[in-house]
Structures are given as C-alpha cells and as structure tokens.
Amino acid sequence: MWHKSKKSTFLLVAILAFTMIMTACSGNEKNNGNQAGESASNEQSSQPAGEQPAKEVTLSYTIWDMIQQPAMEAIAKEFTEQHPNIKVKVEVIPWGDYWTKMSAAAPAGTLPDVFWMHGGQFIKYATGGFLEPITDKVQAGIIDLNNYASNLGSIYTLDGQNYGVPKDFDTIGLAYNKELFDQAGVPYPDDTWDYNKLAEVAKKLSHPDKGIYGFAAKLDTQVGYWNDMLANGGYILNEDMSKSGYDDPASIEALKFRYQMVLDKASPTHQQLTDTDSTEMFKSGKLAMIFEGSWRNVDIDSSEIIHGKWNWAPLPKGKVKRGNIINGLGNTMSAAGKNKQEAGLFLEFLGSKRAAEITAEMGAAIPAFKDTQAAWVKSKPDLNLQVFIDQASDAVPYPSGSKSYPVWFAKESEIMSQAWGGAISIEEGAKKVAEMMNQAIAETK
C-alpha cells in the first residue's frame, strides 16, 4: 500500500510539474502577444535613463545584410562603450527568409529588440501594433527627423506616429567592366548615355560563344525594369497607390525594350540568369554592364577577378528622363521587447551622426544622416560612388508604403518569370501583373 501510494504521488508531482511548465510557456506567449497590441510608451518617459541602476542587458539587433554586419557590429561596440551595461548582439537573417521569420515572430511576441525595417513591410507591422512608437523621442527633440537627407524621415510615419529612425538610402547605378570596354575599343559609359546606346554597346560587347555578354537584361524590379519603366515615362504605381502602372503603354514598351536585349543575345537568357546571379557573373568578368544597387558596392569590389577593373556610371537616360529608385531603410524596435528602455537608447545611437559616420567609413551603405554621405563616397576612392548621391535627387521613392505591397510584390516576379522565360509574351505578362496588383490593392483596402 505504502509502496503504491509513494509511486502515484511521484507520478502526480511529475505530471503537475510538467503541466505547470507547459502552461507557463503558453501563458508567457499570450502576454507578449497582448502587449504587442498596446502601446507602452509611457513606461519609457516615466523613467529617465540616468536614474535607473544599470542592469546588465543584452539587446538583439537583427539585420538582413551580411555585408553590413561588420559595420553594424562596430556601431554596437561603440554603443556598448558608452553604455557598458548594454550589450548588443547583431544577428543576420538573409533577406530571403527575413520577413518570413519576422511574420512568425510578430504574433508570437518574439520580435528582436531592434531590427531593420523596409518601407514595403512597415505598414503591416505598424498597424498591427508590433512596433514601438518613438513619437515621444521625436517630439522631445531627442531624435530629429530633419537630420536625414531626401525626406527619408517621413517613410516610417503612420497616422502621426513615428516608428523608425532612418538608417541609410540606396539608389541604382550602372556598373561596367573597364577591361571588356577597352578590349572592344568602346568608350566607357557616361551621363550622356541613353537606352539606345546601352543596347547598341551591349550588343557590340557580347560574345555568346565565349560566354561573355554586354548587359544583364534580367527580370528584376528595383535594380531592373522599374528604372526602365520610369525613364520611358511609365510608372509602377500611380500617385495615390490605387492602380498599377504595369499595363501603361510606356511601361510595356520599356519592358519589351529590355527583353529585346535578351532576344538580341546582348544579354544572357532568363534561364542562364536563374542559374547564375547576374552580379556574380559580373564579378567573374563575364558581363560588361549591369544595373546594381549601391548596397552591392563592397561585395562587387571584393571580387579578386574584377577588383580595379570596374567602375560606376549613372543609369542611361530614357525617352522622358533618367529613371532611378531611391529606397530608405530604417531601424525600428519591437513593442513586445523586454528591455525597451535600453532598446530606445540604442535606437537613438543608431540614428546619430556617429553611427552614420561608421556606416559611411566602412562603406556599408549610404547613410541617411545629412552631410555624412561624402565619407561613403570616399570609402572607395577609385570608384565613382558620387553617381549614387547625384541620382538621389531625381529618383522616385520605392513604391512601397501600402498594405498591398507585400502581396503583389511577391507575386510579381512569378508572373514576370513566365514572360521572361518565353512562356507568355511580355505584354501579356505585364497585363497579368497589373490585374493581379489591382486585385491585391482592392483586397487589402
């Protein structure tokens, strides 16, 4: 009898303990989830930083660009020197998985303390209450959004609340391989070039039999045909973001022009560019020209094959103007973080001139902070990085900032790949994209 009851008691205790662990877990999760919905900004303003005893805190800072990791770590290190009790762990989740992970983390209440934000995703996270507003800091003048170039401070604002500190901006340039130009005796691209010149030279520099092509007329948006469409007088989304511009005749013409370069064998085929990334092809000297974003500068220059043999030029002019897309990234903090006060301090530092200088000097990205861009231009003196700064003034903002963006953007490449792969015509593809975009806009209203 004694024997038996002892065993059942043990069993009971074990089950109880197990249940408690289980419920504790789920209870926690619920709390975090609820917190996400409410704003807890008063907690911050009621406790000034100086009066709190310094507790040891490790913040998580999540980014998507491995190339910028050293610069972000340098910023974190300097922040820890100023605030010895706060350590920052920089984590990289590649772009391809970044938003998938974040969309799982948001409802679970496990978003990183501070993380990079993209204009296209911002609205979703802000309307859901997953981002901590920084309006108090902005109004108190701790963070001054006028410090940032090209109106970048306004990107991460929703319904009068501020959520993000501008980090950097990027524009698109034309990278060219000097060696391939020299061999053909063709002068390098400059600001007089238009699209016809691009196509003409691309054809001249192509030697498909040797696996060398003049230009990568690839399926891509921000570093691809969006620039072409704008230059040709087309558009991606109309002003109030209620209608797609893919079926605009000028947009279709620009898309066809790009695809023609594939047909003319002035560019690798879509299949080849699916197998090998065009920038990797450029890095190995197989492509004479590519469109690429300023963020790839360090990466391209790290290639031993092409180092010292390449440079940047502005994008060619189109029928109407020079097209370019400017996009600004921001730093945001989670509303469900456990150390929001410390995260707020780190956010302030990320928006500071010093952080911008570190970003610029290490060549990681063009900092958003005014008058720090020159340091970035000087980070690689032999490259004409000034083209990115010069093009910023005429550039069109990245067409995000609507709830429908994440939906149509993901579907866009799938439809266009059918056109680029030759399964449907360019016109058909563009019209399909327009239809899909308009539907996505209607559904997310």
Add this chain to the structure above:
Amino acid sequence: MNSRSRNMWAYFMVAPTLIGTLVFWSWPAFYSIYLGFLKSENFGLVNHWVGFDNYQKLFKDEEFWQNLKNTLKYMVLFVPSTIVLSTFFAVLLNAKIKGQSAYRVIFFLPQVTMPAAAAMVWVVLFAQDYGLLNHVLGTRVSWLSDPRFAMYSVVLVGVWAAIGFNMLLILAGLQGIPKTLYEAAEIDGAVRFNKFRYITLPLLTPTLFFTTVVLMIGASQIFDSIYLLIGKTNVALPSVRSLVYAYYQNSFVYYDQNYGAVIVNILLFINLILTGLQFLFQKKWVVYD
C-alpha cells in the same frame, strides 16, 4: 504492483512521445482545418469566419489543379522507381561480394548528407553552361529551367536521395527471409530468377508494402527539392510546383495562411484516401506468414 498502476506507468513512459505527437502533429493538423474556414488579418490575431469561401476560391483556381497534377505526377514517377531501384540494390548488396560494407556505405551516404547541401551540388551538376551533366552528355539542356525536363530532374534527385534509406529497410527485410527456403529451392533445382520471383519477392511484400505507403505519403509532400533546385523565379516552376510548395508560397510568401491551409487540407484528404485504399488492397498482394 496492480494492473492499474502499471498502466499509469506505461502512460507516463509514452507521455513524451504522445504529447509531442499531439502538440506538434495532431494539433496543427486540426488547426489547419479550422484555419481553412477563416479569413485572418494582422498576422492571424484577427480572424473572421468565412465558411467554405476559401475552398470555393481554391476549386476555381487553375493553378491549384496544375499543382495537384504535378504532385500526382511526381508520386507516379518517384514511388515505383524508388521501390524498384532500392529492391534491386538491396538484393545485390545482400549477396556475398567483396567490399560489401563499402557499397552499403556508398549507397547510404545520400541519406546522411544534408539535403540542402546535396541540392546545391545537384544545381551545379545540372547547370546549363558549366554543368557536368551537359558536359558529359554533350548537350546544352537547361535541366532545371526547361519545363519539359524540370520535373524529371527533381524526380532524379528525389530518387537518388531516397534509395539509401529504403534499400536499408528492404535489406533488413531480405535478411529476415529464412535461408532454409533457398536451400530447399536449390535442392529442387530452382534457378536464380525463380528463387527471387517465388521466394524473395513474396516474403518481401510486407516490407515493400510499408515502404510504398511511407514513400507515397512522403512524395505527396514534396517541397524541399523544388524549393532548392527550381526556385521561385524559374520559368519551369508552374510545371513542377507541388501542393506543399503552393502551401508555402501562400502561407509564408503571400501571407495568406487561410488559403494555404485549404491546400494542405485537400492534401491531407487525398493522403487519407490513398492510404486507406492501400490497406484495403494489401490483402491482394501482401504475404504475411
């Protein structure tokens, strides 16, 4: 110890597995069925009941039917080839040959290789310009981005990866066949093929039945090799996209968990029917002694 407390202990011992299965397998399955009737907003924190709307949308979606066709095509190509090749290699490796264990290791290697790493190697082998396959065959086929070949390339990699483990299962089945049967057959003068046909094959049917069921369920859930080998901007994607790939796209790329859920619910239904049919028809061909 009386039987009641003994049962308690038994339950306690199986509890970790049981709870794990309930929490990580059964619960999500039921939750998926529930999700299929909802329209979720704000990362699933706000939900509206919409009844069968998602299913109606699904059945009108041409892409869904194409994906279903692709999945069934993959199953039809993958399962028989894996079974036949695994049996073939298992029978060979069951014979007494030199370096038997070395061969077993070689065939089992794909099983212990990381699927993502293996897929990356295959991508290089299949590459149109510099790929080994085109080099050896003297062709310039884009194995992974030509809609005519992409499915076969995916099946090839799938079979390559599956042979090792299934061969091992079948090998275990082979070694369970009593030697005395073969000796008796030899005395009666049976040739090698007849020994295989009338002794090996019938006595192997329980193992073959098990592997077929498991392989079919596995094949119907094909995702990783499509994700890794084909990729999302591939023109061949519509001709290889499986139901689970469509589920992934809808749930995690387009952020429509509800539409994703109805896709896997249909898949669950198909698998229940297929497995049910197999158990029904097993009497016709499976020999239990």
